[in-house]
Amino acid sequence: MKFLSKYSKMERRDFPFIALLLAFPIAQVLIFFFYVNASSFLLAFQDVTGKFSLDTLKLVFEGFIRNNDFQNNPLFTMLWHSVVIWICSNVVCTLVNVFTCYMLTKHMVGSTFFRAVFAIPGLVGVVVFSTIMKQLYGYSGPITQMALKMGLSDNAVLRGGLLASDSTAFQTLIIQSIVYGIAGGNMIVAGAYMRIPNEIFESSKLDGCGFFRETFQIAVPCAWSTISTMLVFSLCHFFTADLSFYMYSNGLGNHNMTSVTFALYKLQVTISETSGANEILYNYVSALGICITAITIPVVIFGRKILSKMGEDVQF
Amino acid sequence: MQLKKQLIKFKNKSLGVKIVLVLFFLFFAVEVFCHLFPMFFAINNSLKTAEEIYESKLALTTTWNFRNYIDVFDKFKIQGGIYFETMLWNSIWITMLYLFSNLMSSMLVAYALARFNFPGRKFLFGFMIFIQVIPIIGAGAASWKLKYALGMINNPATIWISWAAGFDYSAFILYGTFSSISKSYTESAKIDGAGNFRILGKIILPMAFPAIVALFVTNFVGQWNNYEVSQLVLNKFPNLAYGLYIFQMPAIWSNAGENIFYTVLVVSMIPGIVLYLSMQKLIIKNISVGGLKG
Structure with a gap:
């Protein structure tokens, strides 16, 4: 075994232990990642009888180009919604968090209190949070009343509340995602700032470095590896970003509360509720997934390349 | 001061x-x-x-x-005569089963990749990153089909196997923690005659304990509030989050009264908030992400 010769005797002695450590996780990943994804890929190219067929993919593809009327095309609308959500709740919020987290961690009185409060929506969970917010968005709720006072026209459609109208539901949830996303509660970015040694800031002050220079030329570059990693992770959600539409629309996806994730989840719920009786759904979910994956992967690779050129990892 | x-x-x-x-x-x-x-x-x-x-x-x-x-x-009850205490109990055991299986598996992967040099190590590390950054969408249906075929749906005795994903985000975080522990600790323990199990159990795990607790808390919050698990694979065992999703429809809570509806909301948010707030500093100090280079 020639390839083993590059490992020392001590390292080779550990091989049985390593095999023991990795045996279960590798078996698990082979079944629940490789097999599942391969099976999903095959399902996309099959019909309900299991024979090779491009019909399901055609069905998905036709869904995208139906009538060349992109504005009224449900699949295209879902994709568009996901991109808008991704830009607002991932990119904008992460970038604003870079500064708000820095201010909270290094310069703000009561930062522990602020951080604890800003973590609340994530802690209470999407079911509780969305249920409370739905009450607040009701017609008699304080948010709708405030929106009306701020100039939103009071019409019959709005009588059901902000989430019961095609013209306001999506926008309301986008604004909500920004309001709750930019506060600076991102604990991973906060952790990155906390780990920058204070000596770096102290010596920069001795060298006459001002507040803004400290922020933009020391703090942000030091935390850049974390920030860029988070942005790369968020790229994965380019076409699958969602604002818990399933919860806000009670599983209906009405009033423009639709996204690719919503559609896929709704189909999965149907599969589960019918114990997989409608076999075409397996094929359709897989085919739709493959189409979305195929257009997401180049975005992720391109985005990662750009981000890696934007800044070097700083070691300290 | x-x-x-x-x-x-x-x-x-x-x-x-x-x-x-x-x-x-x-x-x-x-x-x-x-x-x-x-x-x-x-x-x-x-x-x-x-x-x-x-x-x-x-x-x-x-x-x-x-x-x-x-x-x-x-x-607080939903269809099938399922009451609050049943849903609370389901939330507890589903969350614990998920956390135990997922964290154990992630820990094994992260420990092996961070502390040992072996054939295929680079490939496995690359694979762990690949899963994080390359999205594979729409595999849910195939996954459900497999679980159904294996008899895992509504089966707590086997469903945990599908949750025990070792190459996931938790492994990525733990990899950073295990890598940051100096190799001199394990080398001196080996000189003193300690075996691999002893080194893992008595030296590495105690040193990585704060990071493991931090991950436990963050994953606990996520899993406690996870309604999807009950809706898709364990619908005979509705947890609090799923129960709440059902209960929030006015037709269901109208019999109980709107005050009970709000009380249920408050009760179900308590565990996550208490656990997180008591461990906030530990979590921020110990959960770090940075650099995708191997």
Whole structure:
């Protein structure tokens, strides 16, 4: 075994232990990642009888180009919604968090209190949070009343509340995602700032470095590896970003509360509720997934390349 | 004391910086209001009678009806006659089973990749990153089909195997923690005759304990609030999150009363908030992400 010769005797002695450590996780990943994804890929190219067929993919593809009327095309609308959500709740919020987290961690009185409060929506969970917010968005709720006072026209459609109208539901949830996303509660970015040694800031002050220079030329570059990693992770959600539409629309996806994730989840719920009786759904979910994956992967690779050129990892 | 220090620091800053800091403070104050108001709204209504809520949801409670928190055991029920305590118990065991299987598997992967040199190590590390950054969408149906074929649906004895994903985000975090522990500890333990199991159990795990606890807490919060698991694979075992999703439809809670509806909301958010707030510093210190280079 020639390839083993590059490992020392001590390292080779550990091989049985390593095999023991990795045996279960590798078996698990082979079944629940490789097999599942391969099976999903095959399902996309099959019909309900299991024979090779491009019909399901055609069905998905036709869904995208139906009538060349992109504005009224449900699949295209879902994709568009996901991109808008991704830009607002991932990119904008992460970038604003870079500064708000820095201010909270290094310069703000009561930062522990602020951080604890800003973590609340994530802690209470999407079911509780969305249920409370739905009450607040009701017609008699304080948010709708405030929106009306701020100039939103009071019409019959709005009588059901902000989430019961095609013209306001999506926008309301986008604004909500920004309001709750930019506060600076991102604990991973906060952790990155906390780990920058204070000596770096102290010596920069001795060298006459001002507040803004400290922020933009020391703090942000030091935390850049974390920030860029988070942005790369968020790229994965380019076409699958969602604002818990399933919860806000009670599983209906009405009033423009639709996204690719919503559609896929709704189909999965149907599969589960019918114990997989409608076999075409397996094929359709897989085919739709493959189409979305195929257009997401180049975005992720391109985005990662750009981000890696934007800044070097700083070691300290 | 710290407040005094901060104020002295503030006084010594230039006017421009003072303005920026004041603006940020005001921004944070507004954000605090936005974050606390929904919670206050739910807590306030959970302490009212149904009649009080009917009169006004925004008015402060006058009755302080703490009895709602006892009544919730009798009145919070969903289809199939499933009551609050059953859903609470389901939440506890589903969360614990998920955390135990997932964290154990992630720990094994992270430990092997971070502390040993072996054939295929680079490939496995690359694979772990690949799973994080390359999205594979729409595999849910195939996954459900497999679980159904294996008899895992509504089967707590086997469903945990599908949750025990070792090459996931937790492994990525733990990899960083295990890598940061100096190799000299294990080398000297080996010289003293310690075996691999002993090194893992008595040296590495105690040193990585804060990071493991931090991951436990963050994953606990996520899993406690996960309604999808009950909706898709364990629908005979509805947890609190799923029960709440069902209960929030007015047709279901109308019999119990709107005060019970708000009380259920408050009760189900308590464990996550308490656990996180008691461990906040530990979590921020120990959960770090950075650099995708192997």
